[in-house]
Amino acid sequence: MGTICEWPRTEEYKQTHSLPIPIMVLPIHLYGHDALREEADPVTENTEALQDLIDDMIETMHNAAGIGLAGPQVGRSTRIFVVDVTPMASDMEEEGEEVPPQPMVFINPEIVEEGTSTVDMEEGCLSIPEVREAVTRPDRIRVRYLDRNLEEQELETGSVLARVIQHENDHLDGVLFTDYLSSFRKRLLSRSLRQMKEGNVEADYSLVAAGDEPVPAR
Numbered sequence: 001m002g003t004i005c006e007w008p009r010t011e012e013y014k015q016t017h018s019l020p021i022p023i024m025v026l027p028i029h030l031y032g033h034d035a036l037r038e039e040a041d042p043v044t045e046n047t048e049a050l051q052d053l054i055d056d057m058i059e060t061m062h063n064a065a066g067i068g069l070a071g072p073q074v075g076r077s078t079r080i081f082v083v084d085v086t087p088m089a090s091d092m093e094e095e096g097e098e099v100p101p102q103p104m105v106f107i108n109p110e111i112v113e114e115g116t117s118t119v120d121m122e123e124g125c126l127s128i129p130e131v132r133e134a135v136t137r138p139d140r141i142r143v144r145y146l147d148r149n150l151e152e153q154e155l156e157t158g159s160v161l162a163r164v165i166q167h168e169n170d171h172l173d174g175v176l177f178t179d180y181l182s183s184f185r186k187r188l189l190s191r192s193l194r195q196m197k198e199g200n201v202e203a204d205y206s207l208v209a210a211g212d213e214p215v216p217a218r
């Protein structure tokens, strides 16, 4: 005779019986979408939903062949970004820079120190497909953050990792790399950016444009 499970289920039951929620690729919000311009809220507690979001964001970044992705880009106003600079690891090592285990998760990050030198580097953004422009930023940073277990970490880095962290950290304050361009460069890009606002752009991954229906959170 079978047994009937009564509520409430114990923690042990949930761990052994609950079906894992499959990891999802989330649609990326496109230039012109309000979600990209909001100041994101800090993470206050570790929940199953947070862990699911982290897994989904890493999957979404890899699916789009990106090296970084921030919460607002998937419509979550949350101070979190993920990074995976594995494709640039050998460049970093050549520059004498240590490459921490990838992918990395940064929660409630804070750039606490910036190098005194600046460097120009070409940037792109999964929310602004096909646009690449040189941006000037500090060459080194020290960042304080929580990892995916909400444990405090601090990292001092340079090279492409410092660049990606600064780019992603900006997303949490509603700042995009195109904001740093000269008015001349912006004018040259204005047609592509206008088309993006209208959702008129092609990418190998799924996008949500400004005028699209909101995507329900799972």
Ligand code: ZN
Binding pocket: 124, 125, 126, 127, 167, 168, 171
């Ligand atoms: Zn970006």
